[in-house]
Amino acid sequence: MRNDPVAPDSLEGVPRLQTNPARWQGQSWDDFCDALSRDNVEVLQSSVDRKLFATDAGGVAFGVPRGVVRPGSEYDVSAVLRAAQQHRVPVTVRGGGLTTEGESVAFGGLLLDVSSLNRVLAIDPDAGTVRTEAGIFWHTLAEALRRQDMDYLSAPLNLTSSVGGTLGVGGIDINSPRLGCSADQAVALQVVTPTGDVVECSEDQNPDLFEQVLLGYGQFGVITQATLRIRPFTPISMRYVYYRSLPEAIADMQMLVEEDAADYCGILTMLDRAINLLVAFDSDEREREFLARHAGRLRGFSEFSYGIRAAGYYALRPWRMREAWFLLNRRLDLFPDFHKPEYMREGKIVDRTVVFSRAVWKHWGGKQMVIPDLATSAEKFSEAVIRGNAVCRKYFPHYTLYCVGIKLGERRQRYELSSIPPDAGSFAYGCEFEPMLFDKTYSRDHLQSFKNEIYDIGVDMQTSYYRFGGMMKGYVRRALGDEVVEKHLALKRAADPAMILNPDVVF
């Protein structure tokens, strides 16, 4: 096995499966750098420049690029990809780096740090659009939009996700049941193709490229600019409904989603018997309509009513006092962060993304984050979540499930090789299974086994999922089937002859 290009130092006699025959071994690096130098593109090769990107938000996959380019414009990106094609150097694109499977980690090759492409180019409140460089973090975009009393439509509940990275994978918000995924708010894109062409695309202009790049997991180009739909900014009013039964909470959420009962809707669990359905509204009219038509049909409880029931439940089961204590502490710890006075105006939350994503990082963030997910049709969702919840219970003492509906648009081509399951109707449903690791360190084996069991449910039930990279690449073909994968692989080979762009994500 000494000549095995995948693992030159592997044990003799141990057969290795060559998962990626094109794995780069450092060839032509100097020629590649020389070519970029002639195009006035600087390749940063210092230890500090490279080690900054040693891992992603998941903190499980580690790799260091050979060099980093921080592009100043789409032309720098173009030069990088042209040279990479010629010299067959892999290029990993990184925006916010908020992947959890190493998708934005470069295992050698070049890392393209597009967080430098972060200018807002034009805000047009009348047209309801913004044109921005795509490496911008959603929060930075929000800061600029708010100066014009505008807001984006939907974005991940994370301040430091990049626009381009999000459009490439979908992007789910708690308003996705109403507004769809973030990728569906894109009106037009500037894309640098894997061969270095700078191309403008939209539903009318180069529509095939547009459809390939949206939810394309970075396989068909680098999004360098995006025109997105925007809307007037509104504070939101939030309501919480508490459940002791996960199936009941899911059924109620699906009812609200399909009847368009709330502007924001999602489930967040604290314990198997402590489930929170949150609903929120952009206007008083929508909230009144919800109260009149839907609230009475929900099977959950108010916080007070739930608290009384929970107290009774635990009083009769003193051996579960630790669970009660955890729940109480979680309640006291978590909820004040959703009601900080500086983020409230007349009882409504302003800057919801700041409130939510600060809470996400503070209460769920950590050095390691493992968040396997399943995305299903409406019919399969409850079973998938319940089975996934059982896997969480097996591996971890504490975990959170985050469930949300996703309104699907008309353009199905973009959903094909993505988290959107092919059998979904008007709505898909997604669930993230997030163990609360706190300060405990788990082995990678433990974490990987947990993920595998979640994704095995997906394979068994023929659902889709969100996080493709790293060890999860192996599930792409099993989950989506040979036909879909072969079709997109052929498209990828045509678009990216040297297969250099984001090589560790899908193919």
Place this chain on the structure above:
Amino acid sequence: MRPGYESCTGCHVCALPCPVFRQSRDLTLTLHGRARALLAGATPSEVAPSTLACVLCGACEPVCPEEIDTVGLTLDLRRALTAQDENPLASTLRAQFPSWIEAPPPASAQPALAKSMTLLASSRFQIEPDLTTRVVAALGGTDRVAMSADAGDDLAARIEAGLDIPEERRRHFLAGLPSRGTVVTLEGLLLRQLAGWRPDLKTMTLGEALLRRPAVAQRLKPDDLLVIDSRGFHTSHPRLVKFYDTLRAQTGCETNLDLQRVAIPTGAVSLQARMGVGEHSIGEQIRWIMEGRRARRVVVEAVEDLRAFRQHSHLPVCHLAELNDGAES
């Protein structure tokens, strides 16, 4: 004790309000960049460009989900560079601005008179004629306010540059502070240090002290942009964010707080700006602060921001203290 770099999860929320990132678009120059590089084995020397680019506005500190002592750690890195003779900020300060770090004569080490408030009368007030007088008047006049001759300007400069503070000098400064009452300073970094040196002492930023005076706060108008001094604000963020939010609700004025409720700094108070070194653009920061604002007047807390806004903004600019006597109009 707040946690150190080892607690960094890599979320880079700290980069969002960072003025250095806004201007350079280079993550290596942010706290995130320093933390990740150090965690990966980099030495203080290797992250020196990042350490020296920081304007120490402190905006990264309140937004860090892990509550890392971001400012303290950056100051530690500057001291480490000084120890290795690799700190151009410190050497420039010593060589070109020695008067900034010269200690006052020991004979002045008399505790300030026991009044309800002691103002550390920084030489920075001298940027604006009569400002000291106006500040004292706005704080309640000499009956209420004592002036400490030892404002600790040299200590603040040393802290910021990454120079050690001689123990004798520290004791001399502390001996000059009153045993009770409130100490007011416009030096945010000194405020931070005082919390460790004299935890019993009640301290306040100049901005807060002035805004607690009704004669000042009531003159803020809905079409004013109040530019909060970032260093002092971020030092006591959990308390002050509520104070300024209430003030905003009462007066209707805009502030330079961003969506995370941290103050967008001009960088004018930074040592780099005051010494005329580094690449930080105050004008670019002011353009960002002003973008999309409806304000018709700028009211500043930091003395240096007076000059900065006069240079880079077309609006009338005044200091908070000037609101007291209507001098601003």
